[in-house]
Amino acid sequence: MRKLVWLLIVLAALWGAWWAAATTQMQSTLTRLLDTRRAAGWEVTLKEIDKAGFPLSLQNRLSGFAVADPARGLAFEAPQLDLSAPVWWPGDLSARAPVAAADLPAGALPLTLKMRDLRADLELHPGTSLQLEAMELRSTHLEVDGPDGLLLKAEEPRMRIAQSGSAPRDYDIALLPGGITPGPLLRKVLGDGAGQPGGQPILSARMAVTFARPLDRHSAMAGTLPQIDALTVENVDAAWGEVALGAEGALTFDPAGIPDGVLSLRVTNWTKLLDAGERAGFLPPSMRGQVDTMLRLLEARGGTPGGLDLDLIFTDGQMMLAGIPLGPAPRLVQP
Template sequence: MRRLMWIVALVALVWCGWWWAASSGLRGGVSAWFDARAAEGWQAEVQEVTGGGFPLTLRAGLRDVALADPQAGLAIRTGTLDIAAPAYWPGDVTVTLDDDPILIASPFGRSTLTMADGVMALNLHPGTALELEALGWTSGPWQVEDAQGILAQAGDLTLTMVQTDGATYALTAAAQSFAPGSAARRNLRLPDTFPGAFDSLQMRADITFDTAWDRRALDQRRPQPRVIDLHLAEAIWGDLQFNLSADLTVDAQGNPSGTVAIQAENWRTMLDLAENVGALPAQLRGQVEGVFQALAGASGNDDTLDVELTLRDGAIRLGFIPLAPAPRLILR
């Protein structure tokens, strides 16, 4: 019995030592990351980094966090950020976001993000490479607001990236009851009778990269997409319905080839909205509408676009007719 007690005491002592070392390493790693960003020219400030979670969890609580990347023109400021991981494997990390407004500044302006129960989760495979197994961001109700009012809001948010086989990852994105806010509706010049929220806003895709995502993606090069299977990108808003699917391969220079299928119901109203926000110049409206009219007529329904585009030799084509240069798909 005494021997068993000594064994239990020894195990407890070793565990306490491991927890203390791992907890100190987590807090030290957070501080080192901020120091490294500051050395790169970022604004990287954190008022306080606290620990906790003994005996089963490693925690680092960050207070008054400010990050700004001058090259990207992006800045974020938040009051709290809590990082937690199981003590037995610190590679499964959960980041809990502040329920209070998070300030975001970008080249598009300043806004605040308010998000209930916002959580980011990172799961890494044990090993020296720390290969990514899963990445996710979920939340309850959220909204983005600027000086003019609410820009957008939704009942929840789901963003996931899950490794399925080697360098292939399944990506999903969805926001239930997504609704442009009052400021966005004014810019779109929507009538009061137009539905407030989308019936559906979601995306599902499988992407194969040239290498798996691991720690080298942070300090060496980003994995580049090589096969893109976009099962569905869907937006349904009242009488407007837009669906997109694609089957693409991407070469080493980032040039895509394959097919893209597009379905759009009530496309004239979509053009109206694009023109209202300045995405479609008024002088081009007639030309674009004429092309869409011809495409819709070919499908047998003047109000519905149903076309398949081909990407080949650096161009987007409808049949043998080149429409526009194809974008290069390169992750910087």
């Protein structure tokens, strides 16, 4: 009996030593990653890191955490961020924040995301490179703000990224934003679709991406995604009231990020979409009649009353919509 007691004491001591070493290593890896970002010109703020989770999990609590890349307009801030992983495999990592905010550049429309109960779950392959096997981001509440205020709210938004079993460079991405409430600006532009049949806004997207190399710790240390070689859009669907948009297709990208391929676009009730474009100022009133005539010809060609079926073609660095030249194709610039 005495030997059993001593054995339990020794095992408990070894377990405690392993937990302390693993938690310290987790903290050291995080500190090294943040130092790398500082050296790259990022602004990093961190008040303190506390260890917790004994005996079954490794946990670091970050207080007053904020990072920003001024050169690209990227930023993330969380007053409290908990990083945890099971003690037997630190590669299954979870990050939780009661509240968080992020700034994202979106061309001429920079966005600010405000999140409640943010959670990110990562699954990493065992090995020195720690390839990303899967990641799921979710929040109980999301607000998206533009320069002129609130754009939309989403309840229980969720995004999942999963490595394909057939090739380590291929990832399946699903975006499911949950219940959406448009903000005042979108209601002004799109009209009060909530009062029409099917008025609850709908948005979903599923696609497959092929990167130049797998997502791993090297990508995290560099702070950039690998080049995208190919993109397959399985479906992108958006609807509000009587207006609906859809897209599917496949593109490849050369080393300069120039696309080649076809995206098939579907529009339901395109006249209402023109009304929205005119209200938003994207379509000058002087051009409304010309654009209306052209789209009616395309509608007649497709044979769907009130609908448009259009191919957006990218080839030789140029793009065309339904055979109409639109000019140089935009380059895909990695964030």
